[in-house]
Amino acid sequence: MNPIVIKNNSRFKILDSWIFQVLVEKSSVQQKQPKQALSYHILPTASTMIGVCVTVITFLRTINFHMKTYADDILGFDTLVFITSCFLSYISIRNNNRNFELIADNLFLVGMFIMVFVGLLILHLK
Numbered sequence: 001m002n003p004i005v006i007k008n009n010s011r012f013k014i015l016d017s018w019i020f021q022v023l024v025e026k027s028s029v030q031q032k033q034p035k036q037a038l039s040y041h042i043l044p045t046a047s048t049m050i051g052v053c054v055t056v057i058t059f060l061r062t063i064n065f066h067m068k069t070y071a072d073d074i075l076g077f078d079t080l081v082f083i084t085s086c087f088l089s090y091i092s093i094r095n096n097n098r099n100f101e102l103i104a105d106n107l108f109l110v111g112m113f114i115m116v117f118v119g120l121l122i123l124h125l126k
Contacts, residue, residue, distance in 0.1 A: 039101045042089040042108050046082045049111060053079040060122075071121050074114065081111040 053075045060072045088104035091097065 038105060039089040039092040042101075042104050043086060043093065046086040046089065046104075046108055046111070049082045049108075049115070050079055050086065053082065053115070056118075056122075069121070069125060071118050071125070074118050074121070078111050078114040078118065081107055081114065085111060 057072045057075050057079075060069065060075075085104045085107040088100045088107065092100035092104060
């Protein structure tokens with residue numbers, strides 16, 4: 001069998017260089033996205049978590065538990081953590097300050113861990 005030999009055609013070079021140029025442009029556009037993009041995600045998500053915490057606190061207080069639970073108190077603190085995260089992400093968006101964004105991100109992560117802990121606490125209540 002004879003190997004297939006493809007001649008170097010100028011049309012293929014143009015197509016090849018065009019595809020390479022498009023790929024390079026797309027990768028550079030993705031890298032040029034602003035660093036503050038994380039704050040745009042933290043702000044609405046943290047405000048939603050505030051609503052979730054308040055809903056669970058209301059639910060726990062309306063149900064008649066026979067034992068004292070600390071879940072609503074911990075969720076009250078968690079609500080403050082999410083409010084602070086929301087506030088700092090808003091300041092980060094307004095002032096283009098990366099430090100506030102990092103603090104808001106870390107507070108949001110702490111708030112989520114607290115919610116998981118409270119979920120496990122509620123799960124084991126009898």
